[in-house]
Amino acid sequence: MPDPDLVLWNASIIDCRAPHPVEVMQITVRGGRIVDVGAMEGSPPPDAIDLGGRFVLPGLIDAHIHLADDPKMLEAAALPKPLQGEEPRPRELVYFALANAARAFLRAGITSIRDVGCYDDNAIVLREAIRLGLTEGPRILACGRIISATAPGGRIFNTMYEEADGPWEMRSCVRKQLRRGADYIKVMAGGARSVDRENPEPAQLTREEMDALVDEAHRLGLRVAAHAEGLGAVRVAVEAGVDTIEHGLSLHRAPDLLDHMARHGIVLVPTLSTFHDVGERFADLFAPRLVEQAKRQREEAYRTLKAAHSAGVTLAMGFDSGPPGADALELVRMVDGGLSAHEGLTAATSGSARALGLTDAGSIEGGNVADLVVLNSNPLVDIKTVMRPDEIWTVVSAGRMVFGPPTHSAARGESIATGV
Numbered sequence: 001m002p003d004p005d006l007v008l009w010n011a012s013i014i015d016c017r018a019p020h021p022v023e024v025m026q027i028t029v030r031g032g033r034i035v036d037v038g039a040m041e042g043s044p045p046p047d048a049i050d051l052g053g054r055f056v057l058p059g060l061i062d063a064h065i066h067l068a069d070d071p072k073m074l075e076a077a078a079l080p081k082p083l084q085g086e087e088p089r090p091r092e093l094v095y096f097a098l099a100n101a102a103r104a105f106l107r108a109g110i111t112s113i114r115d116v117g118c119y120d121d122n123a124i125v126l127r128e129a130i131r132l133g134l135t136e137g138p139r140i141l142a143c144g145r146i147i148s149a150t151a152p153g154g155r156i157f158n159t160m161y162e163e164a165d166g167p168w169e170m171r172s173c174v175r176k177q178l179r180r181g182a183d184y185i186k187v188m189a190g191g192a193r194s195v196d197r198e199n200p201e202p203a204q205l206t207r208e209e210m211d212a213l214v215d216e217a218h219r220l221g222l223r224v225a226a227h228a229e230g231l232g233a234v235r236v237a238v239e240a241g242v243d244t245i246e247h248g249l250s251l252h253r254a255p256d257l258l259d260h261m262a263r264h265g266i267v268l269v270p271t272l273s274t275f276h277d278v279g280e281r282f283a284d285l286f287a288p289r290l291v292e293q294a295k296r297q298r299e300e301a302y303r304t305l306k307a308a309h310s311a312g313v314t315l316a317m318g319f320d321s322g323p324p325g326a327d328a329l330e331l332v333r334m335v336d337g338g339l340s341a342h343e344g345l346t347a348a349t350s351g352s353a354r355a356l357g358l359t360d361a362g363s364i365e366g367g368n369v370a371d372l373v374v375l376n377s378n379p380l381v382d383i384k385t386v387m388r389p390d391e392i393w394t395v396v397s398a399g400r401m402v403f404g405p406p407t408h409s410a411a412r413g414e415s416i417a418t419g420v
């Protein structure tokens, strides 16, 4: 047996399987995967990294993020603001900003992301750059273009969308995304709250169109994520058998649909942060009607979080906001909204893994990809720990330490938790 890549010694493991840290554990990583997790035995192997009882979580997974080159979302990762009279900028500079974003996700412990729509196939380009080792970043699942009916949003979102009408165009559009390099399909089941001339309540696609899209995607082995806000949109998507509902804020009004989702394993990605964005943070950037609508929707989204949780629907963390690396704010909001810290962490790890269809991520078990976050303090005591950069001791991505640990604490080798 070759030497392990990494042995983490004296870890307190927190994942979906126990509501408390499991202490004095060792995690062995080989070939980028976890090969063994067990109680510490004897003395540490020579190259083991002593965590001193620190808390190890599975890497966090953001199930709803847009790798759009939007300076207000990218913040520090974005290109500097252009000055008047300055040399026109080559479009390709955007890829450097996206590489900044990729690093920011990883350093914050976001080891996988699902891009739910961006311009010009940015997410596919970034995914390939990471795969080829040109830049570091999280595991990326990309949808290619968002499939939408002919709709006002198509004029606003340009190359983020591909419009199609009728069942056969839906099937063709699914095939085009696969050809483009998509890992899964994203569809607008209904209108978007961020588009003035769209009504988010009714379905935009007919049942026939949605059935054709889901049938084509599933037949080709692709999962389907449906943007659905109002009940008409949610119903057509859920009944057609999509895999995830994005936003889904009106679901608290339809217990039958929540039961159906729980029974069929359809994951809800509540994206609470987006309603805070349109309703508060970026209120001056949106049409007043949309700001008022977002405030109402925020109330509904929190109500739906609770109703979905009580109905046993699997929840996933989707930030749908920025800047990259601040994603765990969504997890904190889910806890503010009524989940326990452990339930929130479960949503952000195993729940999100289910949303993405990943069977080798989201928990700290043998066989899974070694995506891990090591925290100084226990996030089950204070969930905000997950969003404080100074609390992150190190991040492991596919078995490789992304940074750290800080040398002074690495050498200390003493326990900061009970147990040893």
Ligand SMILES: [Zn+2]
Binding pocket: 064, 066, 116, 320
């Ligand atoms: Zn979104």
